[in-house]
Amino acid sequence: MAPKKDAKAAPAKKAEPAKAAAPAPEPDVVAAPPPLDLSTVKVEFTPDQQEDYKEAFGLFDRVGDAKVAYNQVADIMRALGQNPTNKEVRKVLGNPSDEDMAAKRLEFEAFLPMLQHIVNDPNKGTFDDYVEGLRVFDKEGNGTVMGAELRIVLGTLGEKMTEAEIDALMQGQEDENGSINFEAFVKHIMSI
């Protein structure tokens, strides 16, 4: 029997309500991803870079044992120019429990391959990703989003932000109408 292929219409990915929404025959769309094997990650940073990273790492060591707490790792990576999601950081830490996040500490040598993995991520967000992500909320299609709407999105979707975080982020970004030009906003975000 010939497989039925509809060559004319190329349907975009439809959001199906079914749990395993995988229209393409992809066998590895599963709930639990395989555990990350960091031993295969080759650290490619130059000695100068590693020195810089070690310095930043040291700034976060409040105990003086040349280590940092698991729950500081996300911020160190951000300080070093990366934008990992909290989920990605937890994955690279080996999916620790909440207790481990607060109690376990990590030395610099173990941190490096984790950072390298994040740096190597092919799915890293680009300027276009962020702009297109925000464009979803551009109701009038004029390049702006309402600050109020963005606040709600940031606080209810994805990795929810707290009100304090949102306030800090949005400070000075809304114009007199409460609108935000999102391309300018993203440029501003990416400039640091």
Add this chain to the structure above:
Amino acid sequence: MECRNDGCPRTHEDDIMDIPLDDPEANKAAAKIQASFRGHMTRKRMKEDKPREEVRASAELG
């Protein structure tokens, strides 16, 4: 505040926008944007803290 024609009573927040709370794509896009925001804010905070450190260091040298 305009209500929808179906006459279904909604809260004020529902009227503001249709937030796709269950849409995995929307959540994924939001998480990516939030990650960039958190990165930006951390770097901004560190930048603001740094000058103080440098001033202190140079004061000690002088």
